[in-house]
Amino acid sequence: MSFNPLTLLFGDPSSDQVVPPKGNSAWLTGFASGAMAFIAVFALTLSLAVGRLADYWSLDLARTATVQIIAEGDSLSAQSDAALRVLRSTPGIESAEIIDKSEQLALLEPWLGSNLPAESLPIPQMIDVRLGEEGPDVDSLILRLKAEAPDASFDDHSTWRAPVLAASQRLRLMVALSLALTAMITVIIVVLSAHNALASNRGIIRTLRLLGARDSYIARAFVRRITMRATIGAVLGMGLAMLAVVSFPRQPEANGLLSGMSLSGADWVYPFLVPVLVGISAYAASRLAARYHLHTVT
Amino acid sequence: MSFNPLTLLFGDPSSDQVVPPKGNSAWLTGFASGAMAFIAVFALTLSLAVGRLADYWSLDLARTATVQIIAEGDSLSAQSDAALRVLRSTPGIESAEIIDKSEQLALLEPWLGSNLPAESLPIPQMIDVRLGEEGPDVDSLILRLKAEAPDASFDDHSTWRAPVLAASQRLRLMVALSLALTAMITVIIVVLSAHNALASNRGIIRTLRLLGARDSYIARAFVRRITMRATIGAVLGMGLAMLAVVSFPRQPEANGLLSGMSLSGADWVYPFLVPVLVGISAYAASRLAARYHLHTVT
Amino acid sequence: MISLKNAGFSYGTRAILKDVNQELAAGSFHFLTGPSGAGKTTLLKMCYLSLMPDSGAIEVLGQDVSRLSREQVTQMRRRIGVVHQDCQFLNHLTIRQNIALPLLVAGKNIEDYMDNLEDLLAWVDMSGRADAYPEEISGGERQRLALARAVIMDPDIIIADEPTGNVDWEMGQRILTLLVELNKMGKTILLATHDLNLIRSIKGRVPASVLRLKDGHLSLAGARL
Amino acid sequence: MISLKNAGFSYGTRAILKDVNQELAAGSFHFLTGPSGAGKTTLLKMCYLSLMPDSGAIEVLGQDVSRLSREQVTQMRRRIGVVHQDCQFLNHLTIRQNIALPLLVAGKNIEDYMDNLEDLLAWVDMSGRADAYPEEISGGERQRLALARAVIMDPDIIIADEPTGNVDWEMGQRILTLLVELNKMGKTILLATHDLNLIRSIKGRVPASVLRLKDGHLSLAGARL
């Protein structure tokens, strides 16, 4: 029962004739794999979108910190400069920028109102710090800051980060689980419908056997047909799912919250893996099913 | 071909005998409906969780407003009292509470730091307003506030609300769409496998017909068998999905962000609707398929 | 019992039966013969309501078949026992269950027919195989099983399409004897066969007529045997 | 060509064949007869490698069947033409395609066999039905189709299980004539039948022997016909 998988592509068309072009199970195989491909692509896109969202939440927060200096007048600007110097010379810190007072006030608007007596407020100086991949050695950084700018305090948002991180990890887990389940169910449905297709053609298998057909010949005909059906169904299902994803209402400006279902850059590759997965499972499943039925049919 | 659906439950067992107990398609029908029920329950739970999240985001924001009074000393407390009076006497407002200065400072912490010279800061007085279902007449409220407390400004968060509302609506739409799709695919898979089950038994239908079986008798036997298989599959699928949901890691304290997949209160009813839906579609689909095959078999 | 009036039938454009006129009286015994592919099975299918004539009319048990409701067709099929040329059984039921199937689908109480069933099994020499499944029996056994199933309901008309094609001469005689006895009990018998010896062997037992189908026409061939 | 040496076979505990010894020489013509259910089909199935003996040995084309690889079984099946009792066809292919099927599965170039195919169709009187589908033909036509399919590959051995059960006498004679001619060309023929007249009608045309299967034993019955 061994044969070159390449015949799947180039094949000898003659052996195809022996399999009924449309059987009870043809529609079922095609539709089931199409529907599962659709769901899988949907789940995949959702998973990618959620992944980005979680990245945004956790990574963005993780890679920022704030230094706040509470002082007045000259002391403030001197300490600001000192703190900036310390920060910029610390390995693991990518950048450190003074936050503009107006920017700061804009952030405070909801709590303090827009008609604030801006200049008269003794609000502290804030420095926005972007950390590198590795991050700095926080303890020694704090010591150095204390020495150069005694009124500065370092906040790496860790108290804010923990729950967000936990939530985004839960979300990731949830979606990854759904994706894995969908993939599993897709494979099982394909396996079962391959089995069903072969089972409903046992009579044909028996007849071909008695007429002197090799097992590999019979298997090839069924495997090619079933793989084709499942793959075509999966391609259509994927196409429909991508159409649905692309035409989904989106608001790019809201990207912090949820920019809708969308694929970006290299993500476009993943949906195409779905029909490939379906094709491979259909191929493997129908070969196994063919082997089984060829051995149990006398 | 008309018959009482009650026979599904009480049935005459004799007619069951004429359908092969396990056919090619028995496994497929059971498993496909089980898998789809599983996915549907999963999607449903996700949808409920997302719905709660969106409610939290949008409703909570929609039903609050803030009044901010920028003044000093006695004028501030006088205007606060006046504003409170106005607000509490306005229909459509449920409650109005002065926000404690310490509470307010806690909210400002990330921007202003924790070591703020609390008392010395001339920060404005904030009043937290909870709106009723209907909400007040905002224009007349602002006029009355202006008259009684000239330094008060009313903010109903509408600028903040819009993007959050939009995002949560997109999320809802996305999940509702997935749920609808899952339901649709479930129904189609059940329809196709009912059709498949009948198609692979056309020989039996023909034989029974010629032996003098009524159409209703044949239909009943198949419909009962197929409905049973699909429903049992769906119940098992639902059970597994619920198990997965229940054993999903959860963090109740993070309920603002995402408390994980969970069902609460009346939500527990919905998953049980899935096997009911599957059962009803299997019943309807197998009846239609039986009618079709009974009319095309000679 | 069965009367064909100018009955015609074609598959697509191929006319199989042309203006067939024939009256089968109640209690009569008829052989139907003719070359392979002449249309014997087609004619029998019209008599057991599986095909409708294209032209002309067929009356079975006094009723015009083209005017029957589905329910009437069902009721009528219960009064006609048929041995089909390609005997179809339910492979998941035993021989005994298959024979009892017409009783089951008609809603009869099978208990009442148990004696009858065992007698029939013995008559067609299948008692020892009653608990086997249809895929485990031989070609001739299938034909005997089909005959037993055709007569279990005590039908008014028995239509048998080549019921002895796969059985040996003794078994063929036995089957014919069963049919003759049923005929003597008043049942109308219509039997398609190629076996002229079988037809000849009935001489002197019951008055039987031989219908010969050729080129779409039916003629009485009794004299020529 | 085929030799049975103490061959025995049972379905479960039911012994069907007991110590069968028989030698079918190359180019010989054998009838196999016996009551319905005696085991004729079972014996033929062993000769065309569809069943293996429980005890004893069977040699086909000089090789012990129990020692064959799957590939050898396939190669051997291409040299044996079989008319099965329940003729199985592929319903989605036409009659012509069904007859050509053994060529297709053996990877032969069907073009080379077209004349042969049309001759065969004419011989079994099926030329006019060659583009019909198996479900659209009569019982006798199926048997003729099966015979055509069995001989298309020009096999060394032809095994036919009741090939004339559903055809009329003239067609039966025609089929027998075809088999006699193939036998004269050197092919070994093994034909199971209940029709003693068919067996008698071969007298004087080729030397044929008649094997009678009863109670699991095979005996030569030539003298008694």
Ligand SMILES: Nc1ncnc2c1ncn2[C@@H]1O[C@H](COP(=O)(O)OP(=O)(O)OP(=O)(O)O)[C@@H](O)[C@H]1O
């Ligand atoms: N469903 C069909 N569609 C088209 N043609 C058909 C169909 N069924 C039968 N025929 C053709 O009609 C003719 C008559 O068929 P029928 O089965 O009635 O013959 P018959 O007399 O019973 O033959 P036999 O003795 O071989 O059984 C045959 O030539 C057959 O090929």
Ligand SMILES: Nc1ncnc2c1ncn2[C@@H]1O[C@H](COP(=O)(O)OP(=O)(O)OP(=O)(O)O)[C@@H](O)[C@H]1O
């Ligand atoms: N798969 C099987 N399992 C069990 N018993 C079987 C099986 N196939 C056949 N038999 C039994 O074995 C016996 C011989 O069967 P076989 O088909 O060889 O008979 P046969 O001589 O060809 O009869 P016929 O002339 O009726 O075709 C029969 O009694 C049959 O019931």
Ligand SMILES: [Mg+2]
């Ligand atoms: Mg016929």
Ligand SMILES: [Mg+2]
């Ligand atoms: Mg046999």
